[in-house]
Amino acid sequence: MSQPDASILKEKILNMATIRLLVNGTSYEKEMDPGIPLLWALRDILGLTGTKFGCGIAQCGACTVLIEGKAVRSCSITSESATGKDIQTIEGVEATPYRSLQQAWIEEQVPQCGYCQSGQIMNAIGLLKSNPQPTDEEILSAMAGNICRCGTYPRILKAIKSILDNPSKSNNI
Amino acid sequence: MNSRRDFLKTTTLAGGGLVLGLNFLQSCVSEVVSMPAHVIPLVGLQNGFEAEGAFPITDFLQIRPDGSVFLSLTKYEMGQGVSTGLTSILAEELEADWEKINVRYIKSSVSKSDATGGSTSTLQHWDLLRKAGAYAKQLLIEAAAREWSVFKDECYAEKNYVYQHGSDVRLEYGQLAGKVVVPVNYRELFETVPLKYRSKFKLIGRSLKSKIVPDIVVGRHPYAIDLRLPDMKYAAVLRCPVFKGRLLSFDASEALKISGVEKVVKIDGVTLDPVSHIRDGVAVIANSTWAAFQGKLAVRAEWDLGDNAKVEHEEFVADCLQRLDSDEGREILRIGRKVKESEMDEVISYTYEFPYQHHACMEPLNATSHFKGESCEMWVGTQSADKIAANIEKHLGIRKENIKINCYPSGGGFGLRYSSEYALESMLVSKAAGGDLVKMCYSREDDIKFDYLNPFELNRHTMGIQNGKAVSWDFKNVMANWGGNLGWMYYNIPNRSATQVTVDGFTHVGAWRSVMANAEGFSTECFIDEVAHKLNRDPLEFRLSLLPRGNMVDFNHSYQCNINRLRGALELVARKAKWGKQMPERHGQGVAVYPYMHGNGYGAVVAEVSAVNNEIKVNKITASIDCGLVINPDQVRQQMEGGIIWALSAILYGGTEYVNGVVQRSNFHDNPVLRINEIPEIDVHVCENDESQPWGVGEIGGPPCYAAVCNAIFAATGRRIRKLPISKTLSANI
Numbered sequence: 001m002s003q004p005d006a007s008i009l010k011e012k013i014l015n016m017a018t019i020r021l022l023v024n025g026t027s028y029e030k031e032m033d034p035g036i037p038l039l040w041a042l043r044d045i046l047g048l049t050g051t052k053f054g055c056g057i058a059q060c061g062a063c064t065v066l067i068e069g070k071a072v073r074s075c076s077i078t079s080e081s082a083t084g085k086d087i088q089t090i091e092g093v094e095a096t097p098y099r100s101l102q103q104a105w106i107e108e109q110v111p112q113c114g115y116c117q118s119g120q121i122m123n124a125i126g127l128l129k130s131n132p133q134p135t136d137e138e139i140l141s142a143m144a145g146n147i148c149r150c151g152t153y154p155r156i157l158k159a160i161k162s163i164l165d166n167p168s169k170s171n172n173i
Numbered sequence: 174m175n176s177r178r179d180f181l182k183t184t185t186l187a188g189g190g191l192v193l194g195l196n197f198l199q200s201c202v203s204e205v206v207s208m209p210a211h212v213i214p215l216v217g218l219q220n221g222f223e224a225e226g227a228f229p230i231t232d233f234l235q236i237r238p239d240g241s242v243f244l245s246l247t248k249y250e251m252g253q254g255v256s257t258g259l260t261s262i263l264a265e266e267l268e269a270d271w272e273k274i275n276v277r278y279i280k281s282s283v284s285k286s287d288a289t290g291g292s293t294s295t296l297q298h299w300d301l302l303r304k305a306g307a308y309a310k311q312l313l314i315e316a317a318a319r320e321w322s323v324f325k326d327e328c329y330a331e332k333n334y335v336y337q338h339g340s341d342v343r344l345e346y347g348q349l350a351g352k353v354v355v356p357v358n359y360r361e362l363f364e365t366v367p368l369k370y371r372s373k374f375k376l377i378g379r380s381l382k383s384k385i386v387p388d389i390v391v392g393r394h395p396y397a398i399d400l401r402l403p404d405m406k407y408a409a410v411l412r413c414p415v416f417k418g419r420l421l422s423f424d425a426s427e428a429l430k431i432s433g434v435e436k437v438v439k440i441d442g443v444t445l446d447p448v449s450h451i452r453d454g455v456a457v458i459a460n461s462t463w464a465a466f467q468g469k470l471a472v473r474a475e476w477d478l479g480d481n482a483k484v485e486h487e488e489f490v491a492d493c494l495q496r497l498d499s500d501e502g503r504e505i506l507r508i509g510r511k512v513k514e515s516e517m518d519e520v521i522s523y524t525y526e527f528p529y530q531h532h533a534c535m536e537p538l539n540a541t542s543h544f545k546g547e548s549c550e551m552w553v554g555t556q557s558a559d560k561i562a563a564n565i566e567k568h569l570g571i572r573k574e575n576i577k578i579n580c581y582p583s584g585g586g587f588g589l590r591y592s593s594e595y596a597l598e599s600m601l602v603s604k605a606a607g608g609d610l611v612k613m614c615y616s617r618e619d620d621i622k623f624d625y626l627n628p629f630e631l632n633r634h635t636m637g638i639q640n641g642k643a644v645s646w647d648f649k650n651v652m653a654n655w656g657g658n659l660g661w662m663y664y665n666i667p668n669r670s671a672t673q674v675t676v677d678g679f680t681h682v683g684a685w686r687s688v689m690a691n692a693e694g695f696s697t698e699c700f701i702d703e704v705a706h707k708l709n710r711d712p713l714e715f716r717l718s719l720l721p722r723g724n725m726v727d728f729n730h731s732y733q734c735n736i737n738r739l740r741g742a743l744e745l746v747a748r749k750a751k752w753g754k755q756m757p758e759r760h761g762q763g764v765a766v767y768p769y770m771h772g773n774g775y776g777a778v779v780a781e782v783s784a785v786n787n788e789i790k791v792n793k794i795t796a797s798i799d800c801g802l803v804i805n806p807d808q809v810r811q812q813m814e815g816g817i818i819w820a821l822s823a824i825l826y827g828g829t830e831y832v833n834g835v836v837q838r839s840n841f842h843d844n845p846v847l848r849i850n851e852i853p854e855i856d857v858h859v860c861e862n863d864e865s866q867p868w869g870v871g872e873i874g875g876p877p878c879y880a881a882v883c884n885a886i887f888a889a890t891g892r893r894i895r896k897l898p899i900s901k902t903l904s905a906n907i
């Protein structure tokens with residue numbers, strides 16, 4: 001078994017920094033490697049595991065969060081670059097008007113295994129924030145970055161549309 | 174812990190009251206995965222955590238003083254819906270209030286009945302769960318009768334209450350649970366407890382909403398990958414790129430410079446059986462998953478790649494073809510006699526290729542292990558904890574009673590998590606790290622490259638024709654590393670045979686949603702379509718002519734193939750899809766039907782395809798399923814949608830490539846799966862039937878889908894597809 005020697009450890013300490021992350025309105029200050037992707041800072045350092053790891057290379061959307069209201073793949077940005085910005089994750093959605101989207105997900109019985117769904121919901125919120133009345137085409141192209149291996153796509157489309165079709169729900173947003 | 178237990182046991186509660194333990198699955202004591210309670214529950218459901226003051230009516234069923242009912246799942250949830258389907262069966266007989274039902278995930282399961290696969294969960298536990306619910310209800314009624322000093326026949330149960338006939342007097346289950354008493358002859362009473370008539374069902378047959386979805390949409394459904402424990406380390410493993418290759422040496426100096434990396438240790442591979450093997454590797458132990466991944470990339474290793482590095486795909490396929498031509502093979506089905514070629518006017522024979530396939534479950538493989546020498550503990554999403562425990566016992570010498578496995582719901586299983594290698598591997602990592610508590614996580618690249626692939630198959634079908642009628646049908650299959658061939662030859666041709674050959678492929682294989690029914694459904698239903706066209710018959714009419722009503726066909730399987738049900742699915746889909754309707758130029762319809770005997774369910778699909786501007790597009794899938802008595806119609810439709818999309822991914826993009834024994838795909842850019850903007854309209858119909866029990870659902874949708882799409886491509890283009898994925902068959906000029 002190889003053990004790190006002292007000189008290596010010194011070098012590592014240089015790689016650490018205090019990073020301030022503002023997630024769902026709470027400010028967290030933690031020592032971390034500033035180059036760690038936001039995804040892993042959220043999951044392994046802050047313990048916010050609702051944001052999922054699917055591919056690590058911006059291909060699947062499982063890690064989607066909102067930064068300053070825009071959908072972003074948290075696996076592909078460093079925590080340093082997210083410092084001080086307004087980050088929203090699935091854990092914070094219930095406290096926002098977008099809880100109606102979560103309700104729509106329940107209403108249409110979208111999830112199967114559920115693993116991709118945090119990312120699906122966050123990406124859908126990002127879409128509705130930038131385009132509150134998307135057409136079917138716009139929904140499909142905006143959601144195409146989010147993979148669901150269980151095949152829940154028909155219901156994702158329905159759930160998003162149900163919000164649009166229901167003025168009382170969409171007005172809340 | 175895994176000792177065989179009584180169905181019932183009595184326990185004394187701390188408060189002195191006698192309660193009943195009804196251990197209806199002979200499994201071990203179940204505990205609850207501890208997870209944080211919702212801060213703001215969305216709809217008030219809180220699955221999967223323990224509460225004070227719950228009365229264990231059974232080890233699997235708890236009723237709390239507030240009347241909420243918790244059922245421990247006896248099969249693993251991986252998205253197929255057991256948390257809702259199985260609980261609704263119990264709740265039906267218990268006369269529970271559905272709103273008060275919650276799910277507990279089994280914490281420790283080493284039992285005889287846990288293996289989850291083959292679309293069998295519901296059919297295996299249907300009877301047991303009904304009896305458990307009915308018996309628990311009876312005990313609650315008896316408790317109420319004692320309270321009121323009346324005969325139990327004067328009482329009845331409804332929606333979590335026991336009532337006295339003809340009066341408003343009632344007691345809630347939560348008030349009664351602590352007062353239940355076990356009779357001496359409980360075994361007999363359990364077995365003979367009266368069950369409800371089908372016509373009295375209130376929950377079964379309704380599209381009740383999923384019990385786990387409220388937790389999922391707030392990001393709090395527990396997956397093993399989300400586990401966080403005090404002192405837990407994170408691990409990533411650099412594995413030998415070739416199956417069964419060996420590690421010669423490694424250099425960890427660069428890896429150890431990465432911040433967060435703590436240790437780098439060697440993993441000695443383990444051969445589990447001739448076809449499954451944990452690879453030699455180097456594990457990086459770190460303080461975050463990310464640091465472990467980075468460390469792994471920095472480890473340099475030298476390997477002896479071994480013989481599997483010499484397997485070339487083209488040569489492998491040529492060898493398979495040769496063996497298809499040879500006389501070798503194990504006969505697994507014989508109906509009628511062997512027909513001589515001289516008796517036939519014409520012989521129609523085609524060969525179909527179904528490739529290796531990747532799972533790519535959205536939750537990458539992971540497991541957390543704590544090796545403690547004489548004992549160990551693991552946290553894992555699995556389809557079979559039994560298998561994991563058996564392998565730990567065999568390869569690490571820890572006795573089963575000292576193995577604790579905490580089972581989590583999975584972010585997709587699809588057969589991958591039926592294999593136990595990744596779980597055992599994580600225990601090897603913990604051991605090699607000197608007993609650290611370690612969460613080992615596959616990167617997506619690891620998950621694709623070291624996937625236990627669906628076995629490659631070549632299928633050849635040969636039909637002998639005499640006076641325009643089929644007289645013989647022979648099927649031969651060559652399959653990589655897996656024995657077993659289904660031989661589900663349901664068309665009523667007087668002489669039928671199925672033969673099987675297993676060959677050595679380049680890698681490890683495993684179960685893949687619908688298993689061999691994928692390849693064989695594809696080949697059988699493409700072939701019958703080809704024969705119909707050769708004989709100038711309509712594909713639907715030709716199939717129906719070979720499916721005589723009332724026939725039951727024996728494939729040496731646990732269930733006989735019920736031709737009425739198969740036919741029913743086919744007729745329903747044809748009607749719903751308007752089979753034979755006028756299609757525009759370069760558009761076509763294709764049909765297929767297939768039984769899935771492991772779950773005794775039957776599915777049929779009509780696909781509508783267009784081939785314009787050199788692009789094949791699947792525009793619509795109409796599907797039907799006969800899954801016996803329907804527990805939850807919406808969940809059946811959901812599973813069909815999922816199975817169809819699964820098959821469409823394989824049709825369009827499936828397969829894999831390998832060079833010198835190394836899988837070339839690595840992530841979703843080179844292992845594409847269907848995305849939301851690529852899906853057709855999907856229309857699912859569930860057959861009405863009078864089966865007295867539920868049958869399988871989860872693996873019925875895929876198998877008929879392959880051939881329906883390929884047959885539709887033929888109808889649109891005149892081109893036959895005998896090899897998947899179609900991207901490798903149809904490149905240009907379609």
Ligand code: FES
Nearest residue numbers: 054055056061075
């Ligand atoms: S994990 Fe970030 S896009 Fe897949």
Ligand code: FES
Nearest residue numbers: 113114148149150
């Ligand atoms: S619900 Fe399972 S991956 Fe989307």
